[in-house]
Amino acid sequence: MTKFKQITGNIASPKGFKADATHAELKFQKLDLGMILSEVPAAVAGVFTTNKVAAAPVILDKEVVAGGLAQAIITNSAIANAVTGEVGMNNAKKTQRLLADKFNLEPSHVAVCSTGVIGRQLPMDKIALGISKLSAENGHAAGFAQAILTTDLVEKEVAYQVELGGQTVTVAGACKGSGMIHPNMATMLAFITTDANIAQPLLQATLSEIIETTFNQITVDGDTSTNDTVLVLANGMAENAELVADSEDYLTFKSVLATVCQTMAKQIAADGEGATKLIEVTVAGAPDELTARMIAKHIVGSSLVKTAIFGADPNWGRVISAIGQVAPFEVPDIELTIQGDLVLLHSTAVDFDQAELSEKLKEKNVVIEADLNQGDKTGTAWGCDLTYKYVEINALYHS
Amino acid sequence: MTKFKQITGNIASPKGFKADATHAELKFQKLDLGMILSEVPAAVAGVFTTNKVAAAPVILDKEVVAGGLAQAIITNSAIANAVTGEVGMNNAKKTQRLLADKFNLEPSHVAVCSTGVIGRQLPMDKIALGISKLSAENGHAAGFAQAILTTDLVEKEVAYQVELGGQTVTVAGACKGSGMIHPNMATMLAFITTDANIAQPLLQATLSEIIETTFNQITVDGDTSTNDTVLVLANGMAENAELVADSEDYLTFKSVLATVCQTMAKQIAADGEGATKLIEVTVAGAPDELTARMIAKHIVGSSLVKTAIFGADPNWGRVISAIGQVAPFEVPDIELTIQGDLVLLHSTAVDFDQAELSEKLKEKNVVIEADLNQGDKTGTAWGCDLTYKYVEINALYHS
Missing domain, CATH: 3.60.70.12 (L-amino peptidase D-ALA esterase/amidase)
Structure with a gap:
């Protein structure tokens, strides 16, 4: 090419x-x-x-x-x-x-x-x-x-x-x-x-x-x-x-x-209202691309995930819950990495350095990768964190 | 009875x-x-x-x-x-x-x-x-x-x-x-x-x-x-x-x-995280109750509507946009009232006292009523405003 x-x-x-x-x-x-x-x-x-x-x-x-x-x-x-x-x-x-x-x-x-x-x-x-x-x-x-x-x-x-x-x-x-x-x-x-x-x-x-x-x-x-x-x-x-x-x-x-x-x-x-970080979520291991993209977009759109990223909190429970909320099938074997650090394997928590990962979450670009192990299709979505500034911009402006 | x-x-x-x-x-x-x-x-x-x-x-x-x-x-x-x-x-x-x-x-x-x-x-x-x-x-x-x-x-x-x-x-x-x-x-x-x-x-x-x-x-x-x-x-x-x-x-x-x-x-x-107000949205004039409830819930769940209510802003454009986002049919004849004040008739803006309505939006209970004029079914949903406190609770707590 x-x-x-x-x-x-x-x-x-x-x-x-x-x-x-x-x-x-x-x-x-x-x-x-x-x-x-x-x-x-x-x-x-x-x-x-x-x-x-x-x-x-x-x-x-x-x-x-x-x-x-x-x-x-x-x-x-x-x-x-x-x-x-x-x-x-x-x-x-x-x-x-x-x-x-x-x-x-x-x-x-x-x-x-x-x-x-x-x-x-x-x-x-x-x-x-x-x-x-x-x-x-x-x-x-x-x-x-x-x-x-x-x-x-x-x-x-x-x-x-x-x-x-x-x-x-x-x-x-x-x-x-x-x-x-x-x-x-x-x-x-x-x-x-x-x-x-x-x-x-x-x-x-x-x-x-x-x-x-x-x-x-x-x-x-x-x-x-x-x-x-x-x-x-x-x-x-x-x-x-x-x-x-x-x-x-x-x-x-x-x-x-x-x-x-x-x-x-x-x-x-990245320039979303009040955003301090660009969040990229990739969902792999889905049976089809549409489902992979849908789940990725749901994760990156979750207010709870967005606020956790704003707070540099490696709060994987919110990511898993977001997946479970929209997945059209059972997800008993999720592998999850945040900023490259493995936090969940076979849908079970693994030990990771909480403080170190929290530091990595202070970077401007945050990458979350979830492998559902239910197929071989992948989808990616992008969003931003949810911050005080978002609320300020949208609440204090008067129409 | x-x-x-x-x-x-x-x-x-x-x-x-x-x-x-x-x-x-x-x-x-x-x-x-x-x-x-x-x-x-x-x-x-x-x-x-x-x-x-x-x-x-x-x-x-x-x-x-x-x-x-x-x-x-x-x-x-x-x-x-x-x-x-x-x-x-x-x-x-x-x-x-x-x-x-x-x-x-x-x-x-x-x-x-x-x-x-x-x-x-x-x-x-x-x-x-x-x-x-x-x-x-x-x-x-x-x-x-x-x-x-x-x-x-x-x-x-x-x-x-x-x-x-x-x-x-x-x-x-x-x-x-x-x-x-x-x-x-x-x-x-x-x-x-x-x-x-x-x-x-x-x-x-x-x-x-x-x-x-x-x-x-x-x-x-x-x-x-x-x-x-x-x-x-x-x-x-x-x-x-x-x-x-x-x-x-x-x-x-x-x-x-x-x-x-x-x-x-x-x-x-009313006790949602960081909430200062209970928001009740009723959608009337829908062809069926399921659609009425779905639209009402979408309005009350919109971050933009929630921040507007937090800011006591009678921002009807956000309500209309939320309706249009999920309505499964055209909505050319919406009638909208906020806290009892008519703000939109036949999907067209009407004059209303912005300052007075903003005062009414400072109350603890906010009521939004939309008539779609596409049927006779009704649905109601409840939510709360989106505030700085919500972001604080969800960002500053560490897992």
Whole structure:
């Protein structure tokens, strides 16, 4: 398999992509409106929230993805445009048209995303003024990753390059937030751009598959937002031969895309509200991958496990109890390691150095591995610890 | 329907029941071993944790319930006797025999319960000494509710009386804990005694039905413990005519039992770890009761809703998002009230006095009512707020 490498870059690194960001006065002074623009219409794939209360832009973007092509994405933070009725839907469409008019695009080729407070209408005069300030040529590409943030503490972006059929293909991503995060703030947005040449149906199938083991395997507080969206734009400008399913080049591209998604997923988990640690849980020995992933996600989402990790407590009883709570079969032979230290064998406690393991749990990355010995399938999930700061962020902010 | 009334009493109030408690030195100085004893073998019904990692006493008690009769319950706190292998199972059986020997009972008529740290073995010398101190005659009945506590702050007991066929029937309950509570501490134990005359199969069916709308509708942190147990003993000493399914007397008895269970469920939710408020969520307008209860429980279990209530924030967006996350159908017409104030109509925000509602949210009891307008079924769930104290209790304690 061709080697791929991480590069320093941003969402505009792939050929033919530009990005910009501006302050549309939705937030007090931070960047709050971002745009991604491709020179040519790109194949677009997307996955969206399963929340039955889907925000207006989510409904609109599903139509864009159904059309198969997109040339731009416009995103605002601060207001989610969710639970906003017909007015909200019209505002999303108006945002789409304003950006299309500004850059001479087909309106149906413009995806619209929003993240922020639920139930408030977008101030369309400010959105219009913001869009008028966006530029394709002198864009502030690095600002895009900042403009999409809400309560996130750090910008999250990643870029990889790989040779496919003699051409350099770049895959880049920028994302925000995890958990319902701020009071009424809506969750996760992830954008991926690539200059790879790949047909839309294959791109969508690839994204849908990758999502299951990356973005769908992170949890901050178990809540699914009204606005969750992942969009991939592939504009083909790398001029590689079109990627064909199951070919070596396709599998390489898929690995790169999966790496980009997993990197962003972990960035989001590590920056969960109030988090001090990234927790990675791997469940092995399951009869199927779905069960392995489900159990791993349940462990990493348990408030009791999360608080124990915050307290650097090697509290394996909570992990075992979390497994037992959701395992669809008996688990009489669990092997459990925390930070590499064996704490349980054949579902029976083993002696370990409590103080030493507690020290290891003070590291920024915590790894929990459980082998159920009920099969050979594995699944991993990522999350963060539950801290005083989480309660503070979510209790003291007033809607 | 015959009126029933709450009385001041304890688990030994029904005719023919005695209870006692002692300090078996499992805890530093609090009561930690409790016993309920009936003069005659009683019909016994039980429901147990669905956690696949069931503790030894849970496995043993399932056998007792399968036998249909029980005359005593022996319960220790501090150690859960969970994930303790064969040694743990033998210790549970030995506890059963020790109590049977002391009071001349059939061992299979003794239920054994434990709650506390997972993975530690019971010190059988202390258990034996403790049992030797228990008395049927001069029992410390009021101490029973104290002896079963772990991190609970308050004792939880309730008693009701009702006339059935000219006889006074008493139903009493004592319970502990909710959520996985303390690090490695196991959850909910609830004991109900009654002198009603009712056959075991009907008692079990009644309990199984009532559980669904009471104990199964509370949540503190979403974790199911390895030791959850609810046991009902009905010794028939009230000498009422045997209760027959669907008769008026039976339905009255069922109402009393449901009231006892609901009262205890709410006591547990209100005393959730770190809780400052009891939250009651009712979902109406659902197509079926199961869905109504499921959505209500999801709302009251949402970390975001729980932190908002802690912060006295009328953050309806989080409630709506929680509904949308689990509703198995579209919800375009939600009506939502918080503390009686309408905040959402036809899924659209209405004007309300934010400051006034925030004041109302400072009360100890918070009521959230959502009408989905998708049917005529209703469900209620109870929980508590998520506070700094919850994080402290669960992070700072070391296993």
